[in-house]
Amino acid sequence: MMYPYVLLIPLIPLAVFLLLGLFNQKIKPEVSGYIGVGGLLISTILAAITAFEYFITTGKVDGAYEPYVFKTVWMHFSETLHIDMGYLLDPISVMMLIVVSVVSLMVHIYSRGYMKGDQGYTKFFAFLSLFSFSMYGLVLATNLFQIYIFWELVGVSSYLLIGYYYTKESAVAAAKKAFIVTRFADLGFLIGILIIGYYTGTYDFEMLTDPEGSAILSWATTSFMGLSVLTWGLILIFIGGAGKSAMFPLHIWLPDAMEGPTPVSALIHAATMVVAGIYLVARLFPMYYFVEDGFALQVVAYVGAFSALFAALIAITQNDIKRVLAYSTMSQLGYMMLGLGVSGYEGAEGLGYMASMFHLFTHAMFKALLFLCAGSVIHAVHSNYLKDMGSLRKYMPVTHITFLVAALAISGIPPFSGFFSKDEILVAAFEQNKLIYVVGVVVAALTAFYMFRIYFGIFWGKTPGYEKTPHESPTSMTVPLIILALLSAGAGFIPFSEYVTADRMGFEAHLNYPLALIASAVGIIGIAAAWIFYKKENPLPDRMANSLGKLYIWTYHKFYIDEIYLFVTKKILFKRISGPFAKFDKKYVDGTMVGIGNSTVSTSEKIKGIQSGKVQDYALAFIAGAVILGILFIYLWK
Amino acid sequence: MIPGVSIYELLTVTSLLFFIGVYGFVTRKNLISILISVELILNAAVINFVVINKYLYPDMLQGAVFGIFIIAVAAAETALAVAIIINLYRQISSVEVEEIETMKH
Numbered sequence: 164m165m166y167p168y169v170l171l172i173p174l175i176p177l178a179v180f181l182l183l184g185l186f187n188q189k190i191k192p193e194v195s196g197y198i199g200v201g202g203l204l205i206s207t208i209l210a211a212i213t214a215f216e217y218f219i220t221t222g223k224v225d226g227a228y229e230p231y232v233f234k235t236v237w238m239h240f241s242e243t244l245h246i247d248m249g250y251l252l253d254p255i256s257v258m259m260l261i262v263v264s265v266v267s268l269m270v271h272i273y274s275r276g277y278m279k280g281d282q283g284y285t286k287f288f289a290f291l292s293l294f295s296f297s298m299y300g301l302v303l304a305t306n307l308f309q310i311y312i313f314w315e316l317v318g319v320s321s322y323l324l325i326g327y328y329y330t331k332e333s334a335v336a337a338a339k340k341a342f343i344v345t346r347f348a349d350l351g352f353l354i355g356i357l358i359i360g361y362y363t364g365t366y367d368f369e370m371l372t373d374p375e376g377s378a379i380l381s382w383a384t385t386s387f388m389g390l391s392v393l394t395w396g397l398i399l400i401f402i403g404g405a406g407k408s409a410m411f412p413l414h415i416w417l418p419d420a421m422e423g424p425t426p427v428s429a430l431i432h433a434a435t436m437v438v439a440g441i442y443l444v445a446r447l448f449p450m451y452y453f454v455e456d457g458f459a460l461q462v463v464a465y466v467g468a469f470s471a472l473f474a475a476l477i478a479i480t481q482n483d484i485k486r487v488l489a490y491s492t493m494s495q496l497g498y499m500m501l502g503l504g505v506s507g508y509e510g511a512e513g514l515g516y517m518a519s520m521f522h523l524f525t526h527a528m529f530k531a532l533l534f535l536c537a538g539s540v541i542h543a544v545h546s547n548y549l550k551d552m553g554s555l556r557k558y559m560p561v562t563h564i565t566f567l568v569a570a571l572a573i574s575g576i577p578p579f580s581g582f583f584s585k586d587e588i589l590v591a592a593f594e595q596n597k598l599i600y601v602v603g604v605v606v607a608a609l610t611a612f613y614m615f616r617i618y619f620g621i622f623w624g625k626t627p628g629y630e631k632t633p634h635e636s637p638t639s640m641t642v643p644l645i646i647l648a649l650l651s652a653g654a655g656f657i658p659f660s661e662y663v664t665a666d667r668m669g670f671e672a673h674l675n676y677p678l679a680l681i682a683s684a685v686g687i688i689g690i691a692a693a694w695i696f697y698k699k700e701n702p703l704p705d706r707m708a709n710s711l712g713k714l715y716i717w718t719y720h721k722f723y724i725d726e727i728y729l730f731v732t733k734k735i736l737f738k739r740i741s742g743p744f745a746k747f748d749k750k751y752v753d754g755t756m757v758g759i760g761n762s763t764v765s766t767s768e769k770i771k772g773i774q775s776g777k778v779q780d781y782a783l784a785f786i787a788g789a790v791i792l793g794i795l796f797i798y799l800w801k
Numbered sequence: 802m803i804p805g806v807s808i809y810e811l812l813t814v815t816s817l818l819f820f821i822g823v824y825g826f827v828t829r830k831n832l833i834s835i836l837i838s839v840e841l842i843l844n845a846a847v848i849n850f851v852v853i854n855k856y857l858y859p860d861m862l863q864g865a866v867f868g869i870f871i872i873a874v875a876a877a878e879t880a881l882a883v884a885i886i887i888n889l890y891r892q893i894s895s896v897e898v899e900e901i902e903t904m905k906h
Contacts, residue, residue, distance in 0.1 A: 776902030778835075783827050 165221075165231055169213055169250050172206045172260065173299035176292040179203075183289035192284040196275040199288035203271050203295060207264035217257045218662055227667040228254050232369060234305045243364065250303035251368060254663040255445055255520055259302040262527045263435050265650070267295045269643035270430040273535050276639035277426055277542060287327065291430070294320035298435050302442070306366040307356045310443065314352070314407070317436045318345050324431060325423040337419035344416040348406020355399030359450075362392050372449040374508070382454040390455065397451055397459035401444060401466075408440025409493045410500060411470040415725055417493055421485040421547075425538030428485060433492050433534050434527035441499045441523055448516060448665055452508050464504020468602045471497030473722070475609035479616065480708075480719040483547045484537050487617050488530070491573070494606060495526050501603065502588040505595035506665060513665030514672065515595070518587030521659040525580035528654055529572040532647035536566040539640055540621055543633035549620040556622040558633040561641045563622050565648040570618045572651045574611035574686040577679075583655035586682050590675045604685055611689025619697035808856040815852065819845035832886050832896040836879065843875045 179202035183195050190198070217228070234249025250256075271291060278287050297316035304310035319342075326338030360366050362385055363378035371378045378393075385392040402413075409417035420432050431437070444451060444463055451460040471494045478490035499519045506515025539562045544551055556563040572579035575586065585607060592600040635641065660672035696704050708715045717723070803811075818841055825838030847868045854864020890896055 778898055778901070779827055786823055786827070 166213055166216065166233075166250075166252060168209050169233075169252065169303070172209045172213070172264075173296050173303065175202045175206050175209075176295040176299065180289050180292040180296060183285050183292065187285050187289065190285055195285040195288050199292055200268070200271045200275065202292060203264070203268045206295070206299070207268045210260040210264040213252065214257050214261055217252055218254075223669070228662075228669075230369065230667075232305055237309075246308045246366070247306055248309055249305045251305040252303075254667055255442065256302050258520060258524060258663050259442060260299070262438075262524055263295065263298050263302060266434040266527055266531045267291070267298075267430055269531065269535070269647055270426045273429075273538070273640050273643040274424075274426045276637045277538055278424065279637075283327070287324075287424070290320060290323050290327070291427075294324065294431060294436070298439075301439055304368075306368060307360065307371075308366050310446070311349075311352065311356060314403070314439065315349065317431075317439065318342065318349070318407075321345075321420070321431050321436055324427040325420045327423055327427065331422065333419075334422040337416075337422040341416040341420050344413055345406045348413050349403050351399040351406075352403020355396045355401075355403065358392060358396035358399065362396070368446060372447060374449050374453055379450060379453045390458065393450070394455045394459050397447065397454060398462055400447065401440075401459060401463055404440030404443040405466060406440070407443075408437050408496045408500070409470075410440070410466050410497065411473050412724065414470065414474065414493050415728060418486050418489045418721070421483070421489050425485070425534060425541060428489070429531045429534030429538065432489065433530040437492060437496060438499070438523050438527065441496065441503065441519065444500070444503050445516065445520060448503065448506075449508065451503075452506070452665075460504050460506075462504075463500050464596065464599060467497045467500025467502075467504055468599045469497070470494070471501060471606045472602050472609075473497075475606045475613065476718050477721050478613040479609065480715065482549050484540070484549060484552075484617050484621065485534075485547055487613060488533055488537060491533075491610065491613065492530055494610065495522070495530065495573070498585070498588055498603070498606065499523055499526070501599055502591060505592045505599060507595075508665050510664075510666065510668060511670045511672075513670075514587060514660075515591030516665040517660050517663055517672070518584055518591055520663045522581075522584035522588055524657075524659070525572065525584045525651070525654050528647055529569040529579075529581060529651040532565060532569040532644065532651055533573070535640070535644055535647065536562050536569065539636045539644065540566075542636055542640070544629065549617065551627055552621045553624045554622070554626040555633060559635045561635055561644060565644040566618060566622070568648040569651050570614045573614055574690060575607055575682055576611075576686050576690075577683055578652075578655060580651055580653065580655035582679075582683060582686075584659075586674065586679045587672060589682050590678050593675075593678055604681065607682055608685040608689040611686040612693050615690045615693030616697050619693055623698055625700045802855055802859070808852060811852045811856075812849070815845045815848045818848070830898050832889070832898055832901075835898065836882050836886070839882075840875065840879065843871060847871050 179198055183190065183198060217231070222228075230251060230253035232249060232251050234247040234251075236245045237248040238246040240246075271288070274287065274291065278284055281287065294317060297313050297320055300313035301310055301317055304313060322338050322342040325341050326335050328334045356366070359371070359378075363371060363381070365371060365378060370376055373379065382391045382393045387395055404410075406413045417432060417437070421428055423432070451457065451463065474490045474494035474497060478487050478494060481487045481490060499522050502515045502519030502522060504515070506517075506519065507513055508516075539559065540552065540555060541547055543555070543559060543562075546552070568579065572581040575582045577583075589600060589603050589607070592603050658672075661669045664670060696707070720726075822838045822841030822845060825841065826835055829835050829838060850864040850868045850871070854861060858864070886896055889901065893900060
């Protein structure tokens, strides 16, 4: 074993979860906060050591970063079919280790301040640790089944944390919605795993993603409805990924998931769990690229592009700041999917892949920061709605500056980190598919607009009559903000293309100046538009909304997707399909069983008069029976 | 084997014993008498075992051994039955079988 301590990275949060979960009542809240932060701090240090050893000490062997695998057989079915457990280190998993560790650690520290005085303080840290454990396991998975197991575990932790305020009805509904929608998508994932496992004979990532391996080369041998069976498997796996990453039309759970505590939204629903879908596609990227000349990858690209545009439009009209951020997350996830979708494999052709991973990294930092800032604002004004905020820059200077940094980063303004990653995605799209490129540019403008809409709405504009003067959050909350702001500002200068590429070889990425100019220009246009509309209170936004008419109403109601889902499930599925089934079940299946039971009871009612309770009557009947049997035996048994 | 007595006579005696027992079991009202009748039935069976063993398979012992076995079981069963009857008497101050019908339906 070259990296023995990697096992500890997921196991420490698991131990913390068990400790805090089992001794929930006995541990004082302050102590449990320290235990949670301490455990994660050790994991973060180990993750940093791993990254250093992997990228720097070991470095490239023959020009590429070699994956390192440690695994043991976990469930043994036969010689060829077994499920392994272990860890896989390659550039993307090491990068994800860093992302998960940093964001999770920041959120842990932040939560110590944010959740102070909450009833379930210890429980909250236990759930956070459970989530960290599951996410590390997902990132380090060596095969499809291991990733599926941890995939469900992060789903469970997400469910638990969304429903954390379980006395609130809307939180419970949101938790159930998130669980059911992602579970529904995971059905596709499971079928995809089984199809791929059946036709390639392996679940192992190394064997599946080897471009010269039998798994990829054999794609043309089987076909189903005009496409290779493997393409179907990959599309089904992508459905699982789309469910977790909130791609259209499985995105409906993400905005509702904002019912959870804000640190949870920052950790799970912005930075880590929702990128699991992107990670999954990136993990199987050689399959997506080589099988059937990338048909499944085309699907990924278009779904990603559509989701990015769709979510950005909705984000403009929402008034709950967390919902704006949720739709923004969905839009940026679409961006990452789009980046993967337009990528090639070898060398500099893999720009989209590298850019997508880069954007995943930078987005994790600035979106976690945006959520934590939003949490800080909500902490101060006790409301999620824009109408209750304004002019907060005077009261909350640290939150103001860090939010501004994050907003500039997400808008793609140089030299903040989002500029570099977003620009590279756009360059990759420009080379592959002009339509997707145009969508990307439009989304970039919209992103800048809605981000600065809430920025101006929160920190400038009117001063609503605050009941109590808002004040800056405590140090435990502002320190993570500052650290994440530094990362958001500086992460763009990491030479990502040296480290994380599709073929693990590394190449040199250059800025494409004309395209970078366009990208930052549309960002600035978006910001300028938001400046005009929202810097000071004025009637422009309302007039604009009125002139857009129907379009505005549609976007305000999120294009009625939730209503469509309700219509399909309640009016069609429940009423037309489940209803008759339930009736049939009650009437005929249950009815038969109940009928048998009832007839037994009524028969026994009728014959119980025979039982007189007199022993000698019974004895007489018994003797008479014995005599009759005796006669039968003697005279008839011939 | 008893000289001058054939198996038929002995089996007739055990049959009589058996049916006396059955008659007593059905007609008697006192629990103790019923218990005695049961003993008669059992003893008829034991004698049957021994007689058939002795007359038909003189070299073997199974019948006699089984007879001893039944005696032992009958002793245990009697002890149990008497214990039940004593407890019943304590509860309802009677050993008449007519009065013990509280458990019906």
